[in-house]
Amino acid sequence: xxxxxADHERDKGVxxxxxxxxxxxxxxxxxxxxxAACGTSGPGxxxxxxxxxxxxxxxxxTVPDAAKRFEAANPGWKVxxxxxxxxxxxxxLRVGLGTANGPDVFFNWGGSDLIEYKKSNLIVSVDDLMEQxxxxxxxxxxVLQQGQVDGTQYALATAVEASMVWYNKExxxxxxxxxxxxxxxxxxxxxxxxxxxxxPIAMANASQWPGSQWWxxxxxxxxxxxFWATLGTADPKIRLDxxxxxxxxxxxxxxxxxxxxxxxxNGLDYDKxxxxxxxxxxxxxxxxxxxxxxxxxxxxxxxxxxKMDFFTVPAWSGAKGTSDMMTxxxxxxxxxxxxxxxxDKAKELLYYLVNEDSAKDITKLGRVPVYKxxxxxxxxxxxxxxxxxxxxxxxxxxxxxxxxxWTTEMLQDTxxxxxxxxxxxxxxxxxxAKYEQVxx
Amino acid sequence: MIRSERLKWAAFLAPALAVxxxxxxxxxxxxxxxxxxxxxxxxxxxxxxxxxNYRELFGDPIFWRALRNTVVLLVVxxxxxxxxxxxxxxxxxxxxxxxxxxxxxxxxxxxxxxxxVAILWRFVYxxxxxxxxxxxxxxxxxxxxxxxxxxxxTALFAVIGANVWQWAPFYMIIYVAALVGLDPEVYEAxxxxxxxxxxxxxxxxxxxxxxxxxxxxxxxxxxxxKAFDLVYxxxxxxxxxxxxxxATYMFRQGFTNYRLGYASTIAMVMFLIxxxxxxxxxxxxxxxxxxxxxxx
Numbered sequence: 001x002x003x004x005x006a007d008h009e010r011d012k013g014v015x016x017x018x019x020x021x022x023x024x025x026x027x028x029x030x031x032x033x034x035x036a037a038c039g040t041s042g043p044g045x046x047x048x049x050x051x052x053x054x055x056x057x058x059x060x061x062t063v064p065d066a067a068k069r070f071e072a073a074n075p076g077w078k079v080x081x082x083x084x085x086x087x088x089x090x091x092x093l094r095v096g097l098g099t100a101n102g103p104d105v106f107f108n109w110g111g112s113d114l115i116e117y118k119k120s121n122l123i124v125s126v127d128d129l130m131e132q133x134x135x136x137x138x139x140x141x142x143v144l145q146q147g148q149v150d151g152t153q154y155a156l157a158t159a160v161e162a163s164m165v166w167y168n169k170e171x172x173x174x175x176x177x178x179x180x181x182x183x184x185x186x187x188x189x190x191x192x193x194x195x196x197x198x199x200p201i202a203m204a205n206a207s208q209w210p211g212s213q214w215w216x217x218x219x220x221x222x223x224x225x226x227f228w229a230t231l232g233t234a235d236p237k238i239r240l241d242x243x244x245x246x247x248x249x250x251x252x253x254x255x256x257x258x259x260x261x262x263x264x265x266n267g268l269d270y271d272k273x274x275x276x277x278x279x280x281x282x283x284x285x286x287x288x289x290x291x292x293x294x295x296x297x298x299x300x301x302x303x304x305x306x307k308m309d310f311f312t313v314p315a316w317s318g319a320k321g322t323s324d325m326m327t328x329x330x331x332x333x334x335x336x337x338x339x340x341x342x343x344d345k346a347k348e349l350l351y352y353l354v355n356e357d358s359a360k361d362i363t364k365l366g367r368v369p370v371y372k373x374x375x376x377x378x379x380x381x382x383x384x385x386x387x388x389x390x391x392x393x394x395x396x397x398x399x400x401x402x403x404x405x406w407t408t409e410m411l412q413d414t415x416x417x418x419x420x421x422x423x424x425x426x427x428x429x430x431x432x433a434k435y436e437q438v439x440x
Numbered sequence: 441m442i443r444s445e446r447l448k449w450a451a452f453l454a455p456a457l458a459v460x461x462x463x464x465x466x467x468x469x470x471x472x473x474x475x476x477x478x479x480x481x482x483x484x485x486x487x488x489x490x491x492x493n494y495r496e497l498f499g500d501p502i503f504w505r506a507l508r509n510t511v512v513l514l515v516v517x518x519x520x521x522x523x524x525x526x527x528x529x530x531x532x533x534x535x536x537x538x539x540x541x542x543x544x545x546x547x548x549x550x551x552x553x554x555x556x557v558a559i560l561w562r563f564v565y566x567x568x569x570x571x572x573x574x575x576x577x578x579x580x581x582x583x584x585x586x587x588x589x590x591x592x593x594t595a596l597f598a599v600i601g602a603n604v605w606q607w608a609p610f611y612m613i614i615y616v617a618a619l620v621g622l623d624p625e626v627y628e629a630x631x632x633x634x635x636x637x638x639x640x641x642x643x644x645x646x647x648x649x650x651x652x653x654x655x656x657x658x659x660x661x662x663x664x665x666k667a668f669d670l671v672y673x674x675x676x677x678x679x680x681x682x683x684x685x686x687a688t689y690m691f692r693q694g695f696t697n698y699r700l701g702y703a704s705t706i707a708m709v710m711f712l713i714x715x716x717x718x719x720x721x722x723x724x725x726x727x728x729x730x731x732x733x734x735x736x
Contacts (some may be wrong), residue, residue, distance in 0.1 A: 091695050098483025120484050206589070207679055264567030266679035267595065272559075276569070335707015405697040416680040421592055 025207040034053065042404040051078045052342065052349055055093065055103035058083040059202030060332055062361035063353065069350040078343060097337060098122045104340035105349050110146050110333045111400025118149045123335045125152045129347040134413045143370045146330050151256050155335040156354045159367040162328030162388050163213045171198060171285040181323055183316030190260045193285040202284035204268035204275035205418060208411035214252055214288060215414040216398050217313045217327045222248035225393030232401045241432035244320065249424030251316065252417050266419050280304055291384045294366035305380065326391040329400050409434035468711060475706035481698055493705040502681050506689040513600055513685065514664035518657055521604045532612065533619045543616060545689030550610040558673035561602035565589050589675055592682035599674050599683050606670065611656050618652040654725040658718055665714045686710050
């Protein structure tokens, strides 16, 4: 379940879920066959170099327009669009990238995936595109850096995402509460909403990544923004069983023990809206989730747009981070495949996916563009954008720094922490052990 | 003459054999080879690692957990699900009227797609909106209401319950077909000898059903070991691996962690277990048949 950034895609509903579950089932049933027959899933390859294959996530309906603008500016060129839901996309890209039927330009999650693509020579540098279009002027250094491997640009992004605590203003007003800025106030808000008969925080953690967002934020708060800086390198400065991690685990357990979450949350499915339902219906006062909650609200509960607001998870005394720092990353990101027969045109297409027009389009979805100076009209989207811009640090999602195998361990251990079946120390020790196993 | 007969056999067998070889035997062999290597997917190098994957597997606590859960599922399938199927079959065939209707009603779960069954049971078990907790609250047993799929203590049996509900009727239909085919004269003879219902079941029905019981046992064994879809949708092996099965763990290692070599190792273990169990069951049933034939 790596790639939190795109997980909001799943909001699209049960339809997609069914489709991708079916595919997953088929994939497992015929795993060996799949392996033997890899590379047969893509659309037909280009004839005469006049066609480009673009693979992207189905959560982004702005892509076809960007492709049309590219086609209009490049007569004779056609873009083959292939959109796929989140989890299905991961498998598809894994077997399709690097084959003759694979994409020319493709969506990806950056981070550790990008490093792996580079290592396997599956992508090409877009430094020349940066130069040609003067992109260093329109994207900030922090934005560019997330698409780099060893200082070379391999991916560019359209938008940025982060997680926060969304709250129902009506419930807060009724109980006379305001957005907390310290951990004590936060616990107080939880106690008072609970006493008021509400579920304090909606949670659905069967697929584990919603819980891991808590983990990421609490660890980043506890250990400070530099925590992740060296973890992906050969010489990490802070270990995963550092006392600051254990402390973050303790805070997480404290939340569970304070009754902050709805009953049975480890078996509820975010994909099926089981946490959002509680929040939309006013049963739960808060919902800890990414800013794609705005996109979900627009689709599922438009009346919530005027009823909700957010705050960032507050720090506690002893935490190295501050309340205004955030956890998140860039999405969507795009790269050019090394197998592309027309890399220059592919780069041109990539440019159309991240340029000013695409930034404007994606803003309309309630997402936060990274193209400098894009106008944002929706006040809540604006507020998210301002909070991310003002944040002293944007800690990355852990699965963007570390390997999928370690991520799986972290997801499982975090779920166990939430289920109170692992102690804070045990969970930290297991994560460190897996880290050492993966990095040996 | 004989030679041309053989050629004919070969000609008729060849297409099926070719399909079988390409889509079954070759992948199994390839998985076997992969299980001794480390591979992250197409476009990446496949590195031979000898027995490392197997060594890691036998020291992997989640593998043992998945194996244990699979065994629990297997035991429940054979010793609870099959008897329920047989019980349903007996009820349905002894119904005085509307036999077809009852058969149809009981068979419905098996006709539903697994995704629908999984989603239905997720609703049944839902902590806030589910019918089980709703019932418990309704009769004043609110303390017993829980997040059935969300806690490690109940999740496995909750999932297995849904599995039994889905598949027991499938075996019911097989048993119904077998029961209908039994010779009524044997029962008449038994009735003349003064056998009661229980004696008839124990001394006539069960022995006559033995071949079918073995077949269903094998189906049920193989089905449990490769069980995947229902669990994948209901819990995805969670929470905290409490419902992890061999197949879901294989999928996680292969398609979430991209350790296709290690996933193949799990697949090989599943293959071996299924193979050995099937051979054992088949041999036993063959031997019994041989013994009975010798007895006359």
